[in-house]
Amino acid sequence: MTSGEDAPFTRMLLARAPEDRRDWLREWPGLEALLAGHLAAGEGAWPTVKLAPESFLRHLARHLPDPGAPEDALRQLHAADLYLACACAEGEPQALLAFEQHVLRKVPARLGPLPSATLDELLQMLRQRLLLGVGGAPPRIADYAGRGPLRAWVRIVAARMVSAMSNQNGRQELFSEPPEALEQLLAPDDPEREVLRADSSEALSSALRAALVALPERERALLRMHHLHGLTMDRLATMYGESRSSVARHVAQARERLLRLTRHELAARLKLEGHELESLLGLVRSRLDLNLGGLMD
Known part of the structure; x- marks a missing residue:
């Protein structure tokens, strides 16, 4: 031996x-x-x-x-x-x-x-x-x-x-994280979230989930991998075989689409319009922008 x-x-x-x-x-x-x-x-x-x-x-x-x-x-x-x-x-x-x-x-x-x-x-x-x-x-x-x-x-x-x-609920199952995990996309550990009323907070979670389901799968996957699982732009670029700037641009576009869809859902669920809706969306956008501030660095 x-x-x-x-x-x-x-x-x-x-x-x-x-x-x-x-x-x-x-x-x-x-x-x-x-x-x-x-x-x-x-x-x-x-x-x-x-x-x-x-x-x-x-x-x-x-x-x-x-x-x-x-x-x-x-x-x-x-x-x-x-x-x-x-x-x-x-x-x-x-x-x-x-x-x-x-x-x-x-x-x-x-x-x-x-x-x-x-x-x-x-x-x-x-x-x-x-x-x-x-x-x-x-x-x-x-x-x-x-x-x-x-x-x-x-x-x-x-x-x-x-x-x-092929299951009729299959698309819903693609994004199965609980609401508190989804909210990290918008406002992780943010004390300003406490200013939202309980019903508004619940509506935000529901609106975000609906908006995520409505996103194209590629955009949903990019947001999920970058913001929930912490993959860097460099690693995403390697996985997709694209340049870092291209992947970062796709993530930014997904973010903007998510905001638009969330706005539509919030307006429908909370029956808000004008100043009230824009105020709530301003909070959402400011928190999301802060979270994504290092995206292009």
Whole structure:
């Protein structure tokens, strides 16, 4: 058996592997060479992606085959795809760009004909659900175990989404955060919100939710990722394969459309007009502008 000094990859994997798999791994012939080969496959397939060996082996340890799995299970991993998925889960910019270009945009063609609006909506949903962690959990792409091609795994996720979108309530479900989270788009931790009457505050939450549902999916996704999940303009630009200034412009346009739709909803719900409505909207706009003040910096 190779000594610890000569088997750094094996040592890293054993340190992260579940206890019930460690003896199995220690008995694996040529494990160090196998792990080195998996790493080389990832680095060779994605030469611009920067991923530390420790990160890749930590990811691999989470997805080790069961000890009773076929002998070739560890050898037959789709190592290059696993490498890319691991880097995407860590938010590595070049990995996100490679995923967009070589995986995400190749998937819809394998789902059959889709209306252009549905296709755009699907891509937005995939970016959100696969590449964003929610509630401290890692992005869902971290669940990819390398048993089959990454593109096929994403296609299965996409097919399930298309099925869900056919539900008559599917569009409503695309933005499911509670009202208090939605209000962060307009007034996070803002003491001025206390000046609103209780009924006005409730109407604002309802109006905002309705306005968000009415937004085009791309704009809703951008606002959600930037303001609720904290993605920077640089990371959004990488994910979308666009320039930073272009993405920032799209976010600003989405903000303005959101304000217009919110105005319409508030007018209808509160039966306000003239000075009263503009006063409330002024508060909304000033808080939103303050929140987005660093958008173009």
